[in-house]
Amino acid sequence: MLAARLYGANDLRVENIPVPEIGDDEILVKVRKAALCGTDIRMYQNGAEAASETRPLIIGHEFSGDIAEVGKNVTEWKEGQRVFLAPNIGCGRCKACVAGNSHLCNNIQAMGVTVDGAFAEYIRVPREALLYGNIAELGKKTSYEEAAVNEALSCVYNGFLHYGVHIGDYVMVIGAGPIGVMHAKLAKLAGAAKVMLSDVSPERLELCCKVDEDFIAVPADKMKELVNKETEGNGLDVCVTACPVPAVQAQAIELMGFGGRVNFFGGLPKAKEIVPINTNAIHYKQLNISGSTKANTDMVFTTMKLIDSGILDVKGIITDHFALRDIEQAIRHTAQGKGLKTIIDIA
Numbered sequence: 001m002l003a004a005r006l007y008g009a010n011d012l013r014v015e016n017i018p019v020p021e022i023g024d025d026e027i028l029v030k031v032r033k034a035a036l037c038g039t040d041i042r043m044y045q046n047g048a049e050a051a052s053e054t055r056p057l058i059i060g061h062e063f064s065g066d067i068a069e070v071g072k073n074v075t076e077w078k079e080g081q082r083v084f085l086a087p088n089i090g091c092g093r094c095k096a097c098v099a100g101n102s103h104l105c106n107n108i109q110a111m112g113v114t115v116d117g118a119f120a121e122y123i124r125v126p127r128e129a130l131l132y133g134n135i136a137e138l139g140k141k142t143s144y145e146e147a148a149v150n151e152a153l154s155c156v157y158n159g160f161l162h163y164g165v166h167i168g169d170y171v172m173v174i175g176a177g178p179i180g181v182m183h184a185k186l187a188k189l190a191g192a193a194k195v196m197l198s199d200v201s202p203e204r205l206e207l208c209c210k211v212d213e214d215f216i217a218v219p220a221d222k223m224k225e226l227v228n229k230e231t232e233g234n235g236l237d238v239c240v241t242a243c244p245v246p247a248v249q250a251q252a253i254e255l256m257g258f259g260g261r262v263n264f265f266g267g268l269p270k271a272k273e274i275v276p277i278n279t280n281a282i283h284y285k286q287l288n289i290s291g292s293t294k295a296n297t298d299m300v301f302t303t304m305k306l307i308d309s310g311i312l313d314v315k316g317i318i319t320d321h322f323a324l325r326d327i328e329q330a331i332r333h334t335a336q337g338k339g340l341k342t343i344i345d346i347a
Contacts, residue, residue, distance in 0.1 A: 003120035004327045005056035009047035013056070014325050020116070020124035027077055027125045027135075028069040029085075032144040034118040035062035036327075036342040037152060038179070041335050043113070044328075050114045060119035060344070061087040061112030064138060064147035068122060074130065082138035084147040086154075086300035087111040089128050102132065103158075103294035119327060121346060134297055139308035145343050146307050149178075149314045152341070153303040154295035156182040156265075160190075161299075162290035163238050163261040167191035170231045172218070172255065174198045175243030175266060176208040178317050178341040183240045183265070184208070184215055185312055192238075194230055198223050199243075201337055208340070211316045227255050235260060235285075242266050246275045253281045253289075264291045317341045 001019050006012050022028045040059050043051070051057035064084040070077050077083075089109040090102025097105050109128065111117045116124065129135055138147050156179060165171060171187040173180045176199035184195045198218040199205050205217040218226045227236060235257025241248050243266045252262050268275070282289060306312040319339035322330035324346050334342050 001121035002324050003058045004060070004324060006043060006048060006051040006059050007053050007056045008051065009045060012044055012059070012328055012331075014327060019122050022069060022071050022124055023127065024071040024073040025127040025130065026071045027067055027074055027130065029065045029083060029123050029125055030068040031063050031065040031118050031121060031123055031346045033064055033148040034060045034344045034346055035145075035148040035152065036330055036334050036344060037062055038177075039113065040119075041331055044331050045335070048113070057112075058116040058118075058120050058123075059112045060117040061110060062148050062151040063118035063123070064144045065123070065347070077130070077135070082144075083135055084138050084150060084304065085111070085125065085129065085136075086134045086295070086297040087113075087117070087151060088294055088296070089126070089132060089134055092128070092132055100298060101296050103296045119324060119344060119346075121324075132297070136301055136304070139304070141310070142304070142308050145318055146314055147304070148343060149318060149341055150304050150307055151295070151300060152179060153182050153307070153312075153314065154300040155179075155292075156186060157299050157303045158295045159183065159240065159263045159265045159290075159292035160186045162292050163240065163263040163288075165190035165192050165238055168193045169237035170194050170196075170234070170257070171238040171240075172196040172198065172227060172236050172252075173240045173242055174223075174248050174252065175241065175245075176201070176204040177242065177337070179265070180240075180242040181208050181211050181317055181340060182314075183242055185212065187238065188212065188214065189312060196227070196230060204337055207319070211340075223251070224255065231257065237261070239263070240265050244268050246272045249275050250277050253278055253287065256281070256285055256287050258285050259287070260285065261288045261290070264289070267293070314341075318343055321345050
């Protein structure tokens with residue numbers, strides 16, 4: 001089978017390797033569509049702890065496909081079923097896992113991050129994923145590519161649960177990539193009065209506002225001025241930083257109104273993770289600051305219900321398709337901020 005294996009920083013090779021052999025308690029999934037994520041790009045650019053010259057790693061963790069083979073002890077799944085997966089597999093025993101937050105497990109297995117993932121024609125789904133309920137059948141109305149996008153949406157939903165959006169809120173999302181658009185979509189769905197998107201790229205802003213004409217584009221150099229105008233001087237109720245820029249996190253605090261909620265969604269580079277912030281603004285405006293990362297299994301299944309039911313349309317976020325053999329071209333395309341969500345067509 002073809003697989004994209006990471007050997008180190010900027011060393012991703014599409015190779016022919018054997019189809020994985022499964023155990024008696026495992027299943028084999030034929031991957032149909034896999035989505036490219038910012039995590040994949042960072043792993044490509046910086047390398048990954050689980051990838052080396054002697055032990056290359058198949059990356060990719062946002063995917064869907066068909067069950068191609070089931071182990072002899074597996075009774076609840078059958079060949080041919082269309083499925084999607086929550087890629088974060090916890091140990092099942094620690095405090096985080098027992099609380100339902102397997103994505104925060106210290107001993108997490110993450111498909112495409114710590115164990116082989118989905119930029120391949122087939123993926124082995126380990127026993128633990130079946131045991132802990134990480135796999136679910138795909139709805140009849142949902143396409144493979146919509147299902148591949150769902151994992152990213154579930155991470156956005158995790159952030160949404162932390163900051164919340166109330167009916168009539170003024171919301172700003174800083175970072176007009178696919179993640180930013182998903183935050184904006186959830187905010188509108190929740191009843192926000194105005195949903196603003198800001199970015200340093202005018203092209204990205206224009207593209208995002210084509211997804212929904214109700215979104216308000218806010219150029220990065222006019223952010224304070226336009227927030228003041230759009231909120232009638234009251235400031236934001238919610239601000240999400242969906243970009244890896246330290247200055248944006250500090251700036252978000254200054255844009256808030258009384259009782260506002262800020263979510264630091266985008267992680268920062270290690271060398272820039274210490275950010276000076278005006279804590280007096282947090283204190284006197286009584287702000288709530290949160291961070292969020294990844295998503296647990298329940299969140300993955302919850303957001304899939306939004307897609308299955310047609311309540312939230314993700315098709316407009318998908319702008320580009322590449323073949324598996326062209327995955328490096330896809331990575332460069334996405335890293336340059338072109339398009340929104342990129343799909344790798346595997347079958």
